[in-house]
Amino acid sequence: MTEIEYDRVPKVVEAIGRPELSARLRSFWESKPGLYGWLATVDHKTLGIRYIVTAFIFLGLGGIEALIMRIQLAQPNEHVLTPEEYNQLFTMHGITMILWYALPILTGFSVYLQPLLLGCRDMALPRLNAFTYWVFLFSGVFLYASFLIGAAPDAGWFNYVPLASIEQDPGPNIDFYALANIFLGISTTLGGVNFIVTILRFRAPGMSINHLPIMSWGTLTISVASVLSIPAVSLAFFLLWMDRHFGTHFFDPATGGQPLLWQHLFWLWGHPWVYIIVLPALSMVSQALPVCCRRPLVGYSLVALATVLTMVLGFGVWLHHMFATGLPTMALAFFSAVSLIIAIPSAVSLFSWLATIWTGRPDFTTTFYFFAGFIIVFVIGGVSGFMTASVPVDWQLTDTYFVVAHIHYVLIGWNLFAVLGALYHWFPKMSGRMLDETLGKISFWFIFIGFNVGFFPMHISGLLGMPRRIYTYSPEMGWSTLNLITSIGSFVLAIGLLITLVNVVRSLRVGRIAGPNPWDADTLEWSTSSPPPPYNFAVIPTVASRSPLWEDRLGEGQKSSPARGFVLDQGKETLGTTMLDAVPDVIVKMPEDSLAPLLLSLALAALFTTMMLEAWWWLAASAIAILVITVAWLWPRRSLGEIEGSTS
Amino acid sequence: MWPELRAGLSGWLSPSRTIWLIGAFLAQFYCAPARANAPLNYLFGAGPRNVSTLTWGVLTISIIVVVIVTGLLLFATLKSWNRPASPAWKERELVPRATNPVAVVYAGLILSTAVLLGVTIWTMMTLADVAAPPSKPTVSIEVTGHEWWWEIKYLSSDPSQIFTTANEIHIPVGKPVAVRLQSADVIHSFWVPALSGKTDLIPGQINKTWILADRPGTFRGQCAEYCGLQHAHMGLKIIATSKNDFEAWRKNQLQSESEKSIGSAGQNVFMQKCAVCHTVRGTRAGGRVGPDLTHLMTRTTIAAGTLPNRPGYLSGWIADPQHVKPGSKMPRLQIDGQQLAEVRTYLEALN
Numbered sequence: 001m002t003e004i005e006y007d008r009v010p011k012v013v014e015a016i017g018r019p020e021l022s023a024r025l026r027s028f029w030e031s032k033p034g035l036y037g038w039l040a041t042v043d044h045k046t047l048g049i050r051y052i053v054t055a056f057i058f059l060g061l062g063g064i065e066a067l068i069m070r071i072q073l074a075q076p077n078e079h080v081l082t083p084e085e086y087n088q089l090f091t092m093h094g095i096t097m098i099l100w101y102a103l104p105i106l107t108g109f110s111v112y113l114q115p116l117l118l119g120c121r122d123m124a125l126p127r128l129n130a131f132t133y134w135v136f137l138f139s140g141v142f143l144y145a146s147f148l149i150g151a152a153p154d155a156g157w158f159n160y161v162p163l164a165s166i167e168q169d170p171g172p173n174i175d176f177y178a179l180a181n182i183f184l185g186i187s188t189t190l191g192g193v194n195f196i197v198t199i200l201r202f203r204a205p206g207m208s209i210n211h212l213p214i215m216s217w218g219t220l221t222i223s224v225a226s227v228l229s230i231p232a233v234s235l236a237f238f239l240l241w242m243d244r245h246f247g248t249h250f251f252d253p254a255t256g257g258q259p260l261l262w263q264h265l266f267w268l269w270g271h272p273w274v275y276i277i278v279l280p281a282l283s284m285v286s287q288a289l290p291v292c293c294r295r296p297l298v299g300y301s302l303v304a305l306a307t308v309l310t311m312v313l314g315f316g317v318w319l320h321h322m323f324a325t326g327l328p329t330m331a332l333a334f335f336s337a338v339s340l341i342i343a344i345p346s347a348v349s350l351f352s353w354l355a356t357i358w359t360g361r362p363d364f365t366t367t368f369y370f371f372a373g374f375i376i377v378f379v380i381g382g383v384s385g386f387m388t389a390s391v392p393v394d395w396q397l398t399d400t401y402f403v404v405a406h407i408h409y410v411l412i413g414w415n416l417f418a419v420l421g422a423l424y425h426w427f428p429k430m431s432g433r434m435l436d437e438t439l440g441k442i443s444f445w446f447i448f449i450g451f452n453v454g455f456f457p458m459h460i461s462g463l464l465g466m467p468r469r470i471y472t473y474s475p476e477m478g479w480s481t482l483n484l485i486t487s488i489g490s491f492v493l494a495i496g497l498l499i500t501l502v503n504v505v506r507s508l509r510v511g512r513i514a515g516p517n518p519w520d521a522d523t524l525e526w527s528t529s530s531p532p533p534p535y536n537f538a539v540i541p542t543v544a545s546r547s548p549l550w551e552d553r554l555g556e557g558q559k560s561s562p563a564r565g566f567v568l569d570q571g572k573e574t575l576g577t578t579m580l581d582a583v584p585d586v587i588v589k590m591p592e593d594s595l596a597p598l599l600l601s602l603a604l605a606a607l608f609t610t611m612m613l614e615a616w617w618w619l620a621a622s623a624i625a626i627l628v629i630t631v632a633w634l635w636p637r638r639s640l641g642e643i644e645g646s647t648s
Numbered sequence: 649m650w651p652e653l654r655a656g657l658s659g660w661l662s663p664s665r666t667i668w669l670i671g672a673f674l675a676q677f678y679c680a681p682a683r684a685n686a687p688l689n690y691l692f693g694a695g696p697r698n699v700s701t702l703t704w705g706v707l708t709i710s711i712i713v714v715v716i717v718t719g720l721l722l723f724a725t726l727k728s729w730n731r732p733a734s735p736a737w738k739e740r741e742l743v744p745r746a747t748n749p750v751a752v753v754y755a756g757l758i759l760s761t762a763v764l765l766g767v768t769i770w771t772m773m774t775l776a777d778v779a780a781p782p783s784k785p786t787v788s789i790e791v792t793g794h795e796w797w798w799e800i801k802y803l804s805s806d807p808s809q810i811f812t813t814a815n816e817i818h819i820p821v822g823k824p825v826a827v828r829l830q831s832a833d834v835i836h837s838f839w840v841p842a843l844s845g846k847t848d849l850i851p852g853q854i855n856k857t858w859i860l861a862d863r864p865g866t867f868r869g870q871c872a873e874y875c876g877l878q879h880a881h882m883g884l885k886i887i888a889t890s891k892n893d894f895e896a897w898r899k900n901q902l903q904s905e906s907e908k909s910i911g912s913a914g915q916n917v918f919m920q921k922c923a924v925c926h927t928v929r930g931t932r933a934g935g936r937v938g939p940d941l942t943h944l945m946t947r948t949t950i951a952a953g954t955l956p957n958r959p960g961y962l963s964g965w966i967a968d969p970q971h972v973k974p975g976s977k978m979p980r981l982q983i984d985g986q987q988l989a990e991v992r993t994y995l996e997a998l999n
Binding site for chain 2: 082083084087155156160162163168253254257258259260293294295296298299302324325326329332333336337340341343344347348350351352354355357358359360361362364372375376379380383384386387390391392393394395396398399400463464465466467468469470471472473476477478479550553554555556
């Protein structure tokens with residue numbers, strides 16, 4: 001091949017009935033069998049499923065931590081846990097759910113689905129995609145290693161100084177927290193970059209920005225926000241580590257540091273993060289709910305704009321976590337106003353879903369059940385957020401169980417209900433088999449009832465003054481019955497989740513065969529087989545609307561051609577298109593499977609471990625290993641068109 | 649079985665009955681705080697009325713919104729509930745894009761914007777009202793947060809009128825009290841739900857707030873910012889009394905401990921075992937690590953609201969503080985039964 005190959009105009013062909021094309025593409029795209037292929041694969045579908053499975057494992061770990069705490073709190077003056085054990089558990093529960101479950105699960109769905117939704121063959125940067133997965137996994141293992149030595153983080157997920165300073169918390173607990181978070185931040189930031197490039201440059205021809213699937217709007221929005229916000233908090237974690245080990249004084253008031261600086265740096269990321277871990281979930285609902293309702297989404301443009309607007313405003317509300325820190329009234333007033341106004345775009349999405357159901361012909365699948373349940377908890381989580389946005393009210397509500405109820409309605413309600421609906425919707429695409437609907441509905445009722453029985457009473461314990469993060473309480477406080485109900489509900493919720501787990505395991509073996517498009521859905525991922533072949537699409541589809549598979553039946557005339565388009569079979573190739581109009585632009589050479597991502601993340605894990613152990617020579621060795629692997633990874637290759645001349 | 653169940657259920661669940669059921673369900677929760685006997689409840693406080701009104705206001709708006717949206721969702725869903733079992737996917741028609749009731753979204757947008765702007769204005773007005781006390785405070789106190797108790801200092805321009813106590817604050821009814829907040833170690837938060845919201849105690853800065861009780865009574869408070877092992881046991885009390893009672897209490901607090909028990913066995917034990925950390929004014933005991941015990945017996949609780957201040961609990965606490973508050977800064981002392989009885993007798997005379 002010569003460089004002229006990249007300038008060629010590919011042929012346009014029909015994909016159907018061309019077994020030789022499929023075989024040829026498979027030879028380029030399929031990972032090798034065996035251990036090497038397993039470790040070296042860069043296939044976004046494999047990685048997406050790994051993300052999903054790993055994130056659900058972290059959900060399980062965080063859930064077990066929660067259940068142990070609920071046993072401790074089920075009755076007043078319990079002695080199941082010591083205060084230190086309780087503090088480690090609630091801290092790890094928060095960190096695990098917010099950082100190692102909530103975004104990675106959405107990243108998993110996005111990594112799996114985005115290339116399929118967009119009509120391309122992989123993420124823009126496949127090796128980086130593998131790298132971000134391994135870093136996510138190893139950072140989680142690193143964090144959980146703290147349990148093995150009995151020194152898990154214990155200063156809460158927002159880890160306020162000076163409680164987290166070396167004087168107050170001399171053990172390794174907080175170092176695990178700071179370093180694991182920096183480690184994970186690498187994954188999340190680079191993952192964001194990958195999504196931005198993929199969504200802006202790898203869309204099928206004709207998928208102009210106004211035809212972008214609504215789910216891609218969610219992923220694109222939060223990816224930009226991740227890239228903007230995570231480096232700031234990684235710096236804060238690093239400053240904390242410096243304070244603890246090198247005697248810097250960023251947060252130490254005795255020597256001119258500022259404890260509030262930590263809170264600003266943390267929430268400057270922390271509040272956008274709340275939107276980062278819910279907006280993609282909301283956009284999955286906006287993507288799949290219309291399919292259940294047999295109609296296009298009502299108000300697509302408004303919902304897309306609302307998604308972006310929420311994120312923009314989300315950068316201007318961080319102070320509402322700090323209303324009680326003695327800030328000037330003027331600042332409180334401004335942040336209170338923005339915190340109230342940010343509910344407006346959420347109302348847009350809400351009314352769009354309601355109108356979609358109202359004017360649609362919903363089919364009462366398990367997915368629909370989860371989405372309908374989602375809407376109810378969405379509203380409850382929304383209005384409790386609205387209450388805390390009002391400063392004088394928040395002075396009472398903050399740091400009570402009311403806020404605990406609020407964050408669980410947001411995180412379980414907005415994230416988990418949407419994720420479970422999405423699981424029932426896209427599992428057939430990922431596995432080729434249907435999940436069982438009866439088990440699904442039983443699971444839904446356990447989850448919906450368990451969740452509301454468990455978490456709704458927390459609002460009331462909060463109104464009755466129960467503070468967060470107390471390991472026990474006395475009977476005369478009047479919280480005993482409510483806490484018992486909460487504990488019972490949380491176990492019912494756990495049973496519901498186990499039923500879905502059983503459903504997944506069972507369906508993988510005996511589930512009904514799904515076929516390419518079991519829901520008769522409208523977007524490109526349903527135009528290919530279930531599960532999709534390693535190359536996703538035999539030819540690059542062409543798109544002319546937001547619902548390429550529904551056009552004829554919507555009475556708009558079939559203009560998209562999911563099965564007819566450019567054939568790119570001269571190696572591992574996909575098509576790059578222009579940013580706004582998605583006009584074919586370049587043929588992109590995609591990298592082969594590689595061990596470099598795994599090795600680099602192992603070297604990073606070594607680096608963070610040596611930082612943890614303060615083994616400076618080993619740290620230097622890890623740094624050199626990182627440099628060497630990075631150079632090897634980035635070494636220009638002819639096969640990727642990075643060097644002029646022949647590749648053969 | 650499923651279709652029959654579904655048909656039966658949807659027949660019984662008429663939209664109006666559904667709304668009624670949900671309303672009744674939520675009303676239960678709405679009434680629960682009113683019935684409950686919970687000392688940290690703040691919905692029925694004795695502090696600024698306008699904050700309670702705003703709280704009840706946004707709570708009511710929230711419940712109305714939840715009921716309306718749930719109702720809309722149920723109507724939208726039940727509309728299609730009794731449709732005959734769906735034909736195969738491929739034969740199903742789609743609702744065309746032209747049926748696009750985007751006006752519904754705009755209506756929701758306008759309605760929610762109106763409500764949110766209204767609440768924003770209401771919030772700003774309330775915020776302006778409570779930013780400063782209604783009249784100039786006549787009593788000023790300084791609260792210092794410690795792991796895990798509260799040091800309370802009554803301030804005055806006259807040094808002879810300054811005194812220190814712990815964990816219980818007496819205030820005169822109907823008079824605003826200025827509160828300066830600082831911390832000796834980590835961040836705590838000062839919170840007396842019935843009287844005011846939270847203000848943090850942050851090392852390196854002094855925060856200010858004020859409290860006002862409009863009726864006499866005892867109001868419980870609690871540290872509201874996670875501060876480590878015994879965050880759960882960091883309570884405080886505010887006792888609002890008439891001006892005369894308050895003055896009497898204040899006069900008594902200003903007294904140093906009389907020398908009557910000098911040389912008693914209990915005092916000797918106290919000086920050996922306790923004086924390093926605790927102060928008893930008028931004696932050699934001048935420790936600043938733990939609470940000032942000069943008028944210990946005028947307080948109703950010990951260990952920051954953890955135990956009632958009664959002889960049995962006092963003995964238990966001195967004998968093994970780590971059992972009551974694991975991680976507490978008060979160590980388990982090497983003290984035998986006789987010494988314990990003696991020191992307790994000494995403490996019981998501190999009033």
